[in-house]
Amino acid sequence: MNNAEQTFFTRLRDALGRNSSTRAVxxxxxxxxxxxxxxxxxxxxxxxxxxxLDLLATLKEFAAILNLRIHTAxxxxxxxxxxxxxxxxxxxxxxxxxxxxxxxxxxxHGLNLEGHCKQDGIAVDISAIDPxxxxxxxxxxxxxxxxAAYMGITGADWCAADCGAIAVMAGPGxxxxxxxxxxxxxxxxxxxxxxxxxxxxxxxLENRASLPVSFNFISGPSKTADIxxxxxxxxxxxxxxxxxxxxx
Amino acid sequence: MHEQSDKSYRELANEAxxxxxxxxxxxxxxxxxxxGTRHLWKTEISQxxxxxxKKARMRTLDNLDKVLTTLTEKIRANGGHVYFAKTxxxxxxxxxxxxxxxxxxxxxxxxxxxSAEIGVDHLLEAHDIEVVETDLGEFIIQLAHDAPSHxxxxxxxxxxxxxxxxxEKELGIPYSEDPPTLTKAARKALxxxxxxxxxxxSGCNLACAETGHISLVSNExxxxxxxxxxxxxxxxxxxxxxxATLAEHDMLLRLLTRGAAAQKISTYVSFLGGPRxxxxxxxxxxxxxxxxxxxxxxxxxxxxxxxxxxxxxxxSCLNICPVYGRIGGHAYNAPYPGPIGAVVMPLFNGVNKHAxxxxxxxxxxxxxxxxxxxxxLPRMLSELRHMLAYGDEQWDVAPVDKGEALAFKGWYAAxxxxxxxxxxxxxxxxxxxxxxxDGMLKKGIGPLGKWTADRDFPPIxxxxxxxxxxxxxxxxxxxxxxx
Numbered sequence: 001m002n003n004a005e006q007t008f009f010t011r012l013r014d015a016l017g018r019n020s021s022t023r024a025v026x027x028x029x030x031x032x033x034x035x036x037x038x039x040x041x042x043x044x045x046x047x048x049x050x051x052x053l054d055l056l057a058t059l060k061e062f063a064a065i066l067n068l069r070i071h072t073a074x075x076x077x078x079x080x081x082x083x084x085x086x087x088x089x090x091x092x093x094x095x096x097x098x099x100x101x102x103x104x105x106x107x108x109h110g111l112n113l114e115g116h117c118k119q120d121g122i123a124v125d126i127s128a129i130d131p132x133x134x135x136x137x138x139x140x141x142x143x144x145x146x147x148a149a150y151m152g153i154t155g156a157d158w159c160a161a162d163c164g165a166i167a168v169m170a171g172p173g174x175x176x177x178x179x180x181x182x183x184x185x186x187x188x189x190x191x192x193x194x195x196x197x198x199x200x201x202x203x204x205l206e207n208r209a210s211l212p213v214s215f216n217f218i219s220g221p222s223k224t225a226d227i228x229x230x231x232x233x234x235x236x237x238x239x240x241x242x243x244x245x246x247x248x
Numbered sequence: 249m250h251e252q253s254d255k256s257y258r259e260l261a262n263e264a265x266x267x268x269x270x271x272x273x274x275x276x277x278x279x280x281x282x283x284g285t286r287h288l289w290k291t292e293i294s295q296x297x298x299x300x301x302k303k304a305r306m307r308t309l310d311n312l313d314k315v316l317t318t319l320t321e322k323i324r325a326n327g328g329h330v331y332f333a334k335t336x337x338x339x340x341x342x343x344x345x346x347x348x349x350x351x352x353x354x355x356x357x358x359x360x361x362x363s364a365e366i367g368v369d370h371l372l373e374a375h376d377i378e379v380v381e382t383d384l385g386e387f388i389i390q391l392a393h394d395a396p397s398h399x400x401x402x403x404x405x406x407x408x409x410x411x412x413x414x415x416e417k418e419l420g421i422p423y424s425e426d427p428p429t430l431t432k433a434a435r436k437a438l439x440x441x442x443x444x445x446x447x448x449x450s451g452c453n454l455a456c457a458e459t460g461h462i463s464l465v466s467n468e469x470x471x472x473x474x475x476x477x478x479x480x481x482x483x484x485x486x487x488x489x490x491x492a493t494l495a496e497h498d499m500l501l502r503l504l505t506r507g508a509a510a511q512k513i514s515t516y517v518s519f520l521g522g523p524r525x526x527x528x529x530x531x532x533x534x535x536x537x538x539x540x541x542x543x544x545x546x547x548x549x550x551x552x553x554x555x556x557x558x559x560x561x562x563x564s565c566l567n568i569c570p571v572y573g574r575i576g577g578h579a580y581n582a583p584y585p586g587p588i589g590a591v592v593m594p595l596f597n598g599v600n601k602h603a604x605x606x607x608x609x610x611x612x613x614x615x616x617x618x619x620x621x622x623x624x625l626p627r628m629l630s631e632l633r634h635m636l637a638y639g640d641e642q643w644d645v646a647p648v649d650k651g652e653a654l655a656f657k658g659w660y661a662a663x664x665x666x667x668x669x670x671x672x673x674x675x676x677x678x679x680x681x682x683x684x685x686d687g688m689l690k691k692g693i694g695p696l697g698k699w700t701a702d703r704d705f706p707p708i709x710x711x712x713x714x715x716x717x718x719x720x721x722x723x724x725x726x727x728x729x730x731x
């Protein structure tokens with residue numbers, strides 16, 4: 001702690017009246033839940049298939065407002081076909097060949113996307129660093145890969161049905177740019193990753209042993225209403241977002 | 249703290265009062281968002297939740313030393329840098345130092361009011377560093393060399409024709425007044441800047457101490473771009489913008505997006521707690537969090553104003569305020585406009601200097617009713633006015649008008665004595681005679697002149713109620729009882 005920082009904290013404690021007061025503050029500062037509240041929130045996510053399908057219906061309803069397109073697939077391979085169809089019918093925004101960049105994630109590998117896209121000549125690249133190579137050189141390569149891609153594919157850790165928000169954790173093989181730089185973002189998740197709302201989603205975050213340094217909630221395509229409050233999609237992030245829910 | 253105009257509050261407000269287009273733009277925002285937020289408070293968000301959120305905010309403020317210590321430790325453990333800035337100058341100098349150390353040529357900014365508060369742009373530009381605002385509204389403002397007029401809709405005072413002509417001139421595109429076409433042109437221009445910048449500067453909506461993250465909300469994605477693509481990310485944070493736990497974050501995020509835009513959630517909510525970690529494909533190599541005092545310490549220490557630090561800067565008070573609705577953001581001439589600005593600007597920058605701001609608000613209470621964390625802005629505005637009337641040592645406030653204070657003292661004395669009051673009424677009645685026409689005072693003198701410039705003032709009646717009682721009513725009552 002340097003001098004400026006020490007002075008800052010001394011002034012802070014003065015402002016709080018701590019230095020003069022003998023009263024010890026013993027508040028459970030970092031425990032803001034009522035007893036049992038977290039467990040109750042976690043227990044809420046033990047749902048039957050029927051209840052999960054109801055959540056999916058809620059999600060579909062709200063997603064329409066967000067311009068977030070929901071697709072369902074009965075199998076992982078079926079999801080791959082759906083994505084290949086989206087890729088085939090979508091044009092590139094900035095020109096160039098059609099390339100897809102994809103997170104390194106077991107669920108996504110099961111899509112067999114490369115196979116489904118081959119006939120259309122669309123290449124699928126994985127956004128993971130080769131551990132045998134220099135990390136910063138690899139980072140640069142993957143950055144070009146993200147910039148060249150017209151579509152980015154990610155998994156989702158959870159999705160809150162009532163507001164259409166997915167949570168995407170960053171990490172090795174899970175580039176942040178994949179859901180941001182390409183013109184179209186496709187996220188894939190399974191039915192059991194649906195939760196009802198943000199409180200349930202936060203409970204899942206809290207329940208994790210640790211959180212990554214970066215994660216995002218994403219609900220729909222990028223949008224702006226800065227010009228005469230006229231809603232336009234595709235301000236800086238993806239202009240289109242698809243969410244594929246695998247119901248198997 | 250930078251100001252945008254040399255004109256006075258009165259001049260700017262008068263200009264805005266005659267601007268019909270501005271009124272209709274603000275009306276649209278207030279009707280849609282302000283009323284939308286108010287509706288959400290009545291339907292899906294309970295008063296109980298807002299009370300709970302306020303309690304959490306105040307508890308954090310009461311323990312700010314501990315909460316900030318935890319946040320700092322976590323971020324440092326992840327390899328991030330944390331710097332504590334006492335003044336705006338300290339904060340902007342730190343940004344410059346980081347930029348120079350990394351040989352930064354271009355900085356992209358995610359919309360941040362704190363960056364306007366510390367005035368970092370001018371310093372960087374003076375050192376030949378290009379600074380680009382990336383929020384569409386802020387970008388338009390920057391191109392037009394104008395100033396933002398609303399917290400979340402910075403260019404609502406401009407119409408699409410103005411923006412079309414601006415883009416034609418500055419971006420070299422054919423004239424268009426179609427919002428999607430204009431947005432696409434800006435998307436293209438800004439994408440080049442965002443992908444080639446060396447450093448990103450963002451604010452911080454809410455930091456979460458327990459997990460060691462700052463969090464940022466945006467709909468456009470510019471904030472994610474600015475904090476993901478450049479090799480350095482500097483986040484600016486007022487020292488109060490922290491909460492203790494994830495559970496509190498949940499609560500406050502829900503209030504923030506509803507208060508700001510009547511939205512259930514913004515398109516993006518980013519949590520960031522350090523630089524890129526080993527093995528990660530992307531993210532900044534350096535992460536700096538600048539925690540800024542710049543006068544907040546004094547607000548924290550004063551029980552009258554500690555509450556104002558619980559503000560989550562959603563801007564809902566702007567979306568409901570009748571005064572803001574008429575005079576717009578420019579009249580406030582400050583980084584923080586509207587009712588919240590009318591309270592914090594005097595505290596940041598001198599109560600005497602910003603006397604007009606806290607005296608211009610109507611104290612109608614709409615801002616208090618809509619505030620997601622129940623901030624009692626009208627109470628604090630009254631405190632500020634009290635300081636202006638009687639002076640305040642702690643905040644170094646000089647009484648604005650000694651004559652006024654004296655007049656009220658005199659009035660107090662007269663009101664407390666029957667004889668003095670009667671005398672005052674009698675002399676007043678004689679003295680007003682030359683100024684009365686058609687039964688009204690139309691041309692007042694002294695301070696009354698400001699009132700009668702726009703409105704008539706009723707003169708002192710020929711007979712006061714007390715006098716009438718004696719001559720008319722009392723004898724009649726007496727007569728009644730005799731019957």
